[in-house]
Amino acid sequence: MRRARAAVVREPGAPFTVREVELEDPRPREVLVRMTAAGVCHTDLGIQAGWPRRLTPMVFGHEGAGRVEAVGAEVTGVVPGDAVCLTFASCGACEQCAAGHPAYCDAARGLNLSGGRGDGSTPLRLDGAPLHGGFFGQSSFATYAVVHERGVVKVPADLPATLAAPLGCGAQTGAGTVLNRLRPEPGTSLVVLGAGGVGLSALMAAVAVGCDPVVAVDPVASRRDLAVGLGARAALSPGDGLVAEVRRLTGGGAHHVVDTTGRPEMLDRAVAALRPRGALAFLGLGGEVTFDMMRLMTKGVRLHGVMEGDSDPARFVPELIALHGRGLFPVDRLVTTFAFEEIGAAVAAMRDGSAVKPVLTFG
Secondary structure, eight states, rough: OOOOEEEESSSSTEEEEEEEEEEEEOTTTTEEEEEEEEEEEHHHHHHHHHHHHHOSSSSSSEEEEEEEEEEOOOOSSTTTTEEEEEOOOOOOSSSHHHHTTTGOTTTTTHSSSSOOOOOOOSSSEETTTEEBOOOTTOOBSEHHHHHHEGGGGOOOOOHHHHHHHHHHHHHHHHHHIIIIOOOOOTTOOOEEEEHHHHOOOOOHHHHHTSSSSSEOOOSSHHHHHHHHHHSSSSSEEEEETHHHHOOOOOOSSSEEEOOOOHHHHHHHHHHHHHHEEEEEOOSSOOOOOOOOOHHHHTTTTTEEEEGGGGGHHHHHHHHHHHHTTTTTTTGGGEEEEEEEEGGHHHHHHHTTTTEEEEEOOOO
């Protein structure tokens, strides 16, 4: 067993408390990673609040980056010392994984959201008792993580960890929705609802492929300013008149809308703002939403529910790194860093909108 420090949530909705924990050595197809950075995502916070009590105490975190410390006997893709980005877990054997769509893996829930490995075990211990983990296959809110080899993507040694960390979830979710699912033609219009880390990643991808105009919608003025700085032609506040303004800016309605809010009223406005045969991709965590079926049918609207940007991380993360190297995906402009022990401040900054993408760093 190896000693580590982890941000533990004692019960649903409880704060993150940094505690000393113990961690098992990696199994044959697992990798032990020493964390150097971990992004904070709205998914961590949303799921933390409603996480089942029976699966607590729990360690969250699913945008990790670090260095390989040790590998299991059957691991072939990485070796100790490699710089890596961590991402979601998948089985690699089901129909969706074989087709290059591991975000829809048949075993996804058990591997990512069960509070442990797919077999129900956990590599973590707190005060000698099992500690739930394996969140999105990693639980990266800790100084070390044990991760299945399919959840590890090797990255260039000189890539800053604070840039690599968001690539494993938020960045690939937003950018992948545009590049892998919507695949817009240059010159088509795209509107992003919500200018957080996911939304701005979608925006940067849309700008990179030549969408025009690209429009962002967010209630926070600083985020609207950032969206314009990243290439949006306009950044609007939600509210009365939004649909009419979007239709004016896009010459009759958007070709594509990406919703990251999960809010029913915003999804309703998204459909209204689309032109005939437009496409709506929805990514935000939300509850039940009701659509006017007649309006969907008469406009020929295409709805896309998207997980993790419909990405195959082993292929797509290197593509995002290459885009960044060409100056077309400046994800570092979204990042605000916090020391790991300041995770409470990072969460507060995400909630009040003062930080788009908080990234924890490990000393």
